[in-house]
Amino acid sequence: MARMSADDLIIRPAQPEDERELAALNRAAWSPLSDVSPQPPVEDGVFDERHTPDQFLLAVLGGRIVGYVRQVPPTPLASNRHVRQIQGLAVDGSARGRGVGRRLVEAACDAARADGARRMTLRVLGWNAPARRLYEGCGFVVEGSLAEEFLIDGRYVDDIWMARRLVG
Structure with missing residues (x-):
């Protein structure tokens, strides 16, 4: 079988019928x-009243979901409507190193911009160097950090806040 290239990658909105495959990816990733949360149980889905399909963009390669990004308004406040926040990004191990994460982040930024957003923000754990490199490569900069915000596996981890302008 021929190896698929990043050109074969399709980025599309999630649909309710994607939930089972998306939940499996979420658990695997x-x-x-x-x-910062425990690994989701096998029986857990992804969609609920706060996590709806319209918030997710999927990366599909060879008919299989290999990644997702979730972006939402960070608050329900009218004064904050110009901001979107990435609140989830995952790429299947078999698709890593092919630009899938970058394509998902850029697609989320494009969708947010098309919806009138001027800024995209996110939070990333301080020890997650691969994710931080990805976001920096996509134009995000560190705007702040909360030292020792989380205790994970007996270690304190900083919460890094990053952002990117979406206009001008």
Whole structure:
């Protein structure tokens, strides 16, 4: 079988029928390097009243979901409507190193911009160097940090806040 290239990658909005495959990816991609919550149980889905399909963009390669990004308004406040926040990014191990994460982040920024957003923000664990490099490569800069915000596996970890302008 021919090796698929990043050109074969499709980025598309999630649909309700994607939930089972998306939940499996979410469980498989879980890591203490990137997650502050416990690994989701096998029976857990992804979608609920706060996590709706319209918030997710999926990366599909060869008909299989190999990544997702979730972006949402960070608060319900009218004064904050111009900001979106990435609140989830995962790439299947088999698709890493192919630019999938970068394509997802850029697609999320494009969608936010098209919806009138001027800024994209995110939070990343201080020890997650691969994610920080990805975000920096996509134009995000560190705007602040909360020292020792999380205790994970017996270690205190900083919460790094990053942002990128989406206009001018």
